[in-house]
Amino acid sequence: MDLRQVRKEYENRGLYEDDLASDPIDQFKIWYSEIEKVGYSEPNAMVLNTVDKNGSPSGRNVLLKEVREDGFVFFTNYESKKATDITTNEKVSxxxxxxxxxxxxxxxxxxxxxxxxxxxxxxxxxxYESKIGSLVSNQSSMISTREELDTAFEIQELKWRGIEVPRPNHWGGYKVLPNLIEFWQGRQNRLHDRISYESTIEGWVFTRLSP
Ligand SMILES: Cc1cc2nc3c(=O)[nH]c(=O)nc-3n(C[C@H](O)[C@H](O)[C@H](O)COP(=O)(O)O)c2cc1C
Incomplete structure (x- = not known):
């Protein structure tokens, strides 16, 4: 496998200042509707990067569940590694x-x-099954066997059948309030477009970055 030979030439779809929304959340929504239309699998999957108390970064996929005027919402376990990281450092990407x-x-x-x-x-x-899954998973903690998890699921699945499963305190949402959003469009000859919006006291200001 020689990945050095893997090269893809990008078509000429451009990103021009005149076409940009003044608010990056609006621009995000435009791009989101376009990626949805091409039938891309899980366009709402995003890599969430956090930094732990020692400054070590880690990234993992989570699903975007809501785009609000002021931020991006995802759901997770509040006792997971990512949540522990966020408690010590709220800065994420x-x-x-x-x-x-x-x-x-x-x-x-x-x-x-x-x-x-x-x-x-x-x-x-x-x-229902997703609720039971979230109920039994102590996300990011060590478990000894797969069976341990399956048994816990079966017990809780039987227990709650026909009853409303309450949201456990360890499960909930986060909103990421952006201060910078960059849109990257691949172009021919590696001359890609990059537009970066930064939040300032005057509102959002965008600049073009070299690829
Ligand atoms: C496509 C995809 C979507 C995922 N979505 C979520 C999600 O919305 N919430 C979540 O807690 N974990 C999600 N996961 C699992 C996480 O990537 C990760 O394994 C888990 O949250 C534990 O991360 P942590 O130990 O770093 O906290 C997803 C994984 C994949 C591959």
């Missing part, structure tokens, strides 16, 4: 890789827990 359209979106911002009633609202929408 999100990376969307939308390769089908040769696009990437980077978000830098601060993560904060959303209000409990909003987590309840989304919890209520989740399938």
């Amino acid at each position: 999100l990376t969307f890789s939308w390769n089908e359209l040769r696009r990437q979106v980077l978000v830098q911002g601060m993560a904060e827990k959303i209000p409990e009633n909003e987590s309840d609202e989304y919890w209520a929408m989740r399938p």
Whole structure:
């Protein structure tokens, strides 16, 4: 396998200042609707990067569940590694890789827990089995066998059948409030377009970056 020979020439779809929305969240929504239309699998998957108390970074996929005027919402376990990282350092980044359209979106911002009633609202929408899964998983902690997890699931699945499963305190949402959002469009000859929006006291200001 020689990955040095793997090279893809990108088509000429450009990103021009005149076409950009003044608010990057609006621009994000435009790009999101475009990647959805091409049938890209899980366009709402994003890599969430956090930094731990020693300054070591780690990234993992989470699913974007809501785009609000002021931020990006995802749900997780509040006792997981990522949540522990966020408790010590609220600064995070999100990376969307939308390769089908040769696009990437980077978000830098601060993560904060959303209000409990909003987590309840989304919890209520989740399938029964997903709720049981979240109930039994002490996400990021060590377990000795797969069977341990399956048995815990079976016990809780029987226990709660036909009853409304309450949202556990260890599960809920975070909102990432962005201070920087960069849109990257792949172009020919590696002369890609990069537009970076930065939050300033005058509002969002965008600049073009060299590829
Ligand atoms: C496509 C995809 C989507 C995922 N979505 C979520 C999610 O929305 N929330 C979540 O907690 N974990 C999600 N995961 C699992 C995480 O990547 C990760 O394994 C888990 O959250 C534990 O991360 P941590 O130990 O760093 O906290 C997803 C994984 C993949 C591959």
